[in-house]
Amino acid sequence: xxxxxxxxxxxxxxxxxxxxxxxxxxxxxxxxxxxxxxxxxxxxxxxxxxxxxxxxxxxxxxxxxxxxxxxxxxxxxxxxxxxxxxxxxxxxxxxxxxxxxxxxxxxxxxxxxxxxxxxxxxxxxxxxxxxxxxxxxxxxxxxxxxxxxxxxxxxxxxxxxxxxxxxxxxxxxxxxxxxxxxxxxxxxxxxxxxxxxxxxxxxxxxxxxxxxxxxxxxxxxxxxxxxxxxxxxxxxxxxxxxxxxxxxxxxxxxxxxxxxxxxxxxxxxxxxxxxxxxxxxxxxxxxxxxxxxxxxxxxxxxx
Amino acid sequence: xxxxxxxxxxxxxxxxxxxxxxxxxxxxxxxxxxxxxxxxxxxxxxxxxxxxxxxxxxxxxxxxxxxxxxxxxxxxxxxxxxxxxxxxxxxxxxxxxxxxxxxxxxxxxxxxxxxxxxxxxxxxxxxxxxxxxxxxxxxxxxxxxxxxxxxxxxxxxxxxxxxxxxxxxxxxxxxxxxxxxxxxxxxxxxxxxxxxxxxxxxxxxxxxxxxxxxxxxxxxxxxxxxxxxxxxxxxxxxxxxxxxxxxxxxxxxxxxxxxxxxxxxxxxxxxxxxxxxxxxxxxxxxxxxxxxxxxxxxxxxxxxxxxxxxxxxxxxx
Numbered sequence: 001x002x003x004x005x006x007x008x009x010x011x012x013x014x015x016x017x018x019x020x021x022x023x024x025x026x027x028x029x030x031x032x033x034x035x036x037x038x039x040x041x042x043x044x045x046x047x048x049x050x051x052x053x054x055x056x057x058x059x060x061x062x063x064x065x066x067x068x069x070x071x072x073x074x075x076x077x078x079x080x081x082x083x084x085x086x087x088x089x090x091x092x093x094x095x096x097x098x099x100x101x102x103x104x105x106x107x108x109x110x111x112x113x114x115x116x117x118x119x120x121x122x123x124x125x126x127x128x129x130x131x132x133x134x135x136x137x138x139x140x141x142x143x144x145x146x147x148x149x150x151x152x153x154x155x156x157x158x159x160x161x162x163x164x165x166x167x168x169x170x171x172x173x174x175x176x177x178x179x180x181x182x183x184x185x186x187x188x189x190x191x192x193x194x195x196x197x198x199x200x201x202x203x204x205x206x207x208x209x210x211x212x213x214x215x216x217x218x219x220x221x222x223x224x225x226x227x228x229x230x231x232x233x234x235x236x237x238x239x240x241x242x243x244x245x246x247x248x249x250x251x252x253x254x255x256x257x258x259x260x261x262x263x264x265x266x267x268x269x270x271x272x273x274x275x276x277x278x279x280x281x282x283x284x285x286x287x288x289x290x291x292x293x294x295x296x297x298x299x300x301x302x303x
Numbered sequence: 304x305x306x307x308x309x310x311x312x313x314x315x316x317x318x319x320x321x322x323x324x325x326x327x328x329x330x331x332x333x334x335x336x337x338x339x340x341x342x343x344x345x346x347x348x349x350x351x352x353x354x355x356x357x358x359x360x361x362x363x364x365x366x367x368x369x370x371x372x373x374x375x376x377x378x379x380x381x382x383x384x385x386x387x388x389x390x391x392x393x394x395x396x397x398x399x400x401x402x403x404x405x406x407x408x409x410x411x412x413x414x415x416x417x418x419x420x421x422x423x424x425x426x427x428x429x430x431x432x433x434x435x436x437x438x439x440x441x442x443x444x445x446x447x448x449x450x451x452x453x454x455x456x457x458x459x460x461x462x463x464x465x466x467x468x469x470x471x472x473x474x475x476x477x478x479x480x481x482x483x484x485x486x487x488x489x490x491x492x493x494x495x496x497x498x499x500x501x502x503x504x505x506x507x508x509x510x511x512x513x514x515x516x517x518x519x520x521x522x523x524x525x526x527x528x529x530x531x532x533x534x535x536x537x538x539x540x541x542x543x544x545x546x547x548x549x550x551x552x553x554x555x556x557x558x559x560x561x562x563x564x565x566x567x568x569x570x571x572x573x574x575x576x577x578x579x580x581x582x583x584x585x586x587x588x589x590x591x592x593x594x595x596x597x598x599x600x601x602x603x604x605x606x607x608x609x610x611x612x613x614x615x616x617x618x619x620x
Contacts, residue, residue, distance in 0.1 A: 045423075048428055140597055143574065245435050249556065
């Protein structure tokens with residue numbers, strides 16, 4: 001906008017007026033503030049990305065001393081070759097995959113069914129049910145009693161343990177309930193009048209109308225299962241049942257590294273393992289980001 | 304969330320007997336059974352295990368009743384008090400740092416002119432939140448390595464700040480510093496989401512009015528944006544303060560044997576005492592520590608719930 005051009009505003013009545021003199025100055029696209037602000041964000045983004053970038057680079061570099069390099073000097077994929085030809089790493093990956101798939105499905109099932117029951121406002125004992133769930137958010141038996149229960153049920157050293165335990169997530173259930181509340185009641189009522197059973201209404205009305213919420217909450221479950229370390233650490237001691245996070249931790253701590261293929265060094269393999277752990281998510285992340293943000297907003301901005 | 308049922312102003316027909324009303328909902332009760340079963344097994348069953356806090360039990364043999372002896376022992380242990388204060392200090396400092404940075408970043412994001420760059424920045428700063436704590440710890444232990452492959456040490460040596468690599472994560476003081484830095488790196492971006500949601504909800508009319516009154520960028524930030532954020536900031540602080548006793552994984556994965564005792568929090572203390580002290584582990588004692596943790600957590604929850612009702616008119620659970 002040229003400097004001497006006057007700003008004009010159109011009032012709701014359609015009258016053109018010129019702006020008062022003190023705001024009648026060009027909205028310049030580049031001020032010092034915007035410049036500094038932009039610079040700050042370039043810096044912030046670099047601070048976030050450089051650590052990840054550095055690991056990625058080192059996983060592709062076959063030399064030993066990495067130091068300050070931000071591009072590989074001796075490019076090679078031997079680090080990844082070592083991982084994917086080694087059965088001791090493929091098994092943890094497989095454990096991660098199946099616990100994530102099974103857990104996410106189960107978690108979504110429990111959250112949606114629980115949430116659906118909690119929106120039946122006139123149902124006797126509804127409040128009792130809600131309180132039973134909410135109490136678990138403020139008090140817990142603690143790590144050792146939980147361990148003893150899991151052990152008593154034979155869920156230690158059993159992949160079912162880390163699948164079943166995180167599947168009941170009251171926080172996610174409440175998010176789901178908040179979402180269901182937004183569905184017009186009349187839809188449920190008319191389904192009821194048409195003789196649809198509660199389960200039928202749930203499958204044919206509630207779930208199909210909640211695709212966005214299902215995506216968000218399903219992703220939250222999936223990330224939690226994929227990233228789960230605590231439950232595996234507590235309940236799994238058999239190395240054959242380790243998930244990828246456990247395996248990665250082991251490799252970082254000790255020298256429990258897979259045998260190297262070609263000229264991959266120990267450090268290269270370590271870096272390659274970290275990248276393998278985050279790669280599936282990194283690839284999907286740009287497409288999924290909006291669902292994550294939506295998910296947090298279902299719960300948070302309900303004020 | 305409220306558990307208050309909608310009250311109707313229309314005069315109600317006479318209530319049917321309970322059994323009839325329940326019969327109408329039989330399908331829903333059926334649907335709730337799995338949920339109740341999971342909660343019972345994984346949340347309520349452990350609560351019965353709390354009784355071991357009053358026993359001495361080395362997992363083999365029978366538990367021996369010791370009354371409050373476990374609690375007396377616990378208050379005498381210096382390791383316990385270290386872990387207790389670490390829990391409080393780590394969580395509170397981390398919470399204040401994360402929230403502070405998140406507010407600053409949100410305010411700056413809100414002023415960003417280029418929408419494209421804003422979107423890109425948001426995508427990037429949310430990213431670390433989705434990396435597991437194990438991955439985060441791995442990335443930083445590689446980055447902070449004292450050997451010649453560690454980026455941070457190499458950079459500082461090149462700049463002439465230090466002469467040789469420091470093993471940051473094996474030094475008490477440095478460990479804490481890096482613990483906070485890593486937390487800010489991982490969580491700040493994600494925390495901005497809730498502040499950005501509030502900021503986009505501010506009526507642009509208020510900004511226009513402020514402009515007409517001659518307010519510049521700083522004055523608008525100070526007198527319009529910040530007050531609008533105040534409520535959200537308090538909400539975030541209260542919500543997170545209620546959960547500070549849960550600290551576990553982030554500390555656990557960054558610990559190593561040389562700093563473990565000095566950096567323990569209650570949950571890691573319980574873990575090491577139970578699973579890493581060989582055959583002598585007293586499950587009764589560690590259950591007592593866990594119970595103490597749960598009770599402090601409960602007290603914090605209730606206080607925060609009360610504060611939340613005062614401040615924003617509704618509780619946190």
